[in-house]
Amino acid sequence: MRTIGVVVNPIAGMGGRVGLKGTDGKVAEARERGAAPRAPDRAVAALRALGERTRVADSDIEILTYGGEMGEREAREAGFDPRVVGGPAAEETAAADTREAVRRFVAEEADLILFVGGDGTAVDVAETLDEADAEIPILGVPAGVKVYSAVFAVTPEAAGRVAAEFDRTERREVNDIDEEAYRDGEVRAELKAVAAVPVAEDLQSSKQVGGGTVESLAAGVAADARSDAGTTYLLGPGSTVGAVKEALGFEGSPLGVDVWHDGEVLAADANADEILELLGDRNVVVVSPIGGQGFVFGRGNDQISPAVIRRSEVEVVASKDKLDGVGVLRVDTGDDEVDDDLRGWRKVRVGRFERRMMKVV
DSSP states (O other), X not given: OEEEEEEEOTTTTTTTTTTOSOOTTOHHHHHHTTOOOOHHHHHHHHHHHHHHHHHHHTOOEEEEEBSGGGBHHHHHHTTOOOEEOOOOSSSSOOHHHHHHXXXXXXXXXXXXXXXXXOHHHHHHHHHHHHXXXXXXXXXXXXXXXXXXXXXXXXXXXXXXXXXXXXXXXXXXXXXXXXXXHHHTTOOOEEEEEEEEEEOOTTBOOOOOOOOOOOHHXXXXXXXHHHHSTTEEEEEOSSHHHHHHHHHTTSOOOTTSOEEEETTEEEESSOOHHHHHHHOOSEEEEEEOOOTTTOEEESSSOTTSOHHHHHTSEEEEEOOHHHHHHHSSBEEOOXXXXXXXXXXXXXXXXXXXXXXXXXXXX
16 A cells, blocks of 8 residues: 655645745735635646546555645545544644644655645755655645746646656755745745655656747747737746847846737736736737746746636747757646647747747647
């Protein structure tokens, strides 16, 4: 029997759709802006995939979890009868609750810790294991805004499958960034820990910060935009699309989404609701995959919500070197129908006129 400790950070990712670029210290503001929890649903998706895979393999799984929305509710919704080993100290959960849950899992000799959250949650889990001198492997279900660490599966469903089937582990990096600096447009990544993680193809790599020369593709996108009267352009975060913003003649928000229309910046660092309000009859989303991971949607650009994507054309831009480093492109919008529509072969702009076919998975 495999014993899996499941802990959910129920507030993880709430700041993404409302443009806060993280939730640390911003839960109240996120709620004021209308943010809704996304981690519980992603936890249920992962656990359902875990249950389906274990039934197919006719294997036994015991779920240990923390009370309420920190795992118990999600496990029961997914069809499990978990063993609850504790619960949060207050209605508003905190990092201390995650750490205490991990200590309880260690005491119960769990074979794997499946956590749902972002990099901050990954740090809490890994550092607690270090303190306990425990070699229990960990696996992340991506639910945060920042997902820089190499301990996450590429989707919630992939996490469930990996948790059910892995047979060996390897050491991987746990990174975190300074959210205040991130909101100001600066990425300060820091290695926080190294943890044992299941070996599987459906795990993401550590995010690379930076890129190659993209002036020619930026000039091509800008030229098309200027000649494309009446079209609204949604320009995503990152240095590659940042070069497009510069080619259009404005200094964009490096880690936010800017809305441009007929030579005018309609909104800088817009959130999902603001973007929806500014959409026109024809809209083009310009995004670039994350270096080292290949994610086009679902990592750092949650403001470009499924509702926005449904009403827009998508143009993916990237340097050749970046594409060589990722192999395939990935999407994880949180909406299965939108993800299905985005998957398949897609032309990626790599120069002023040149494009390369890449598979979106």
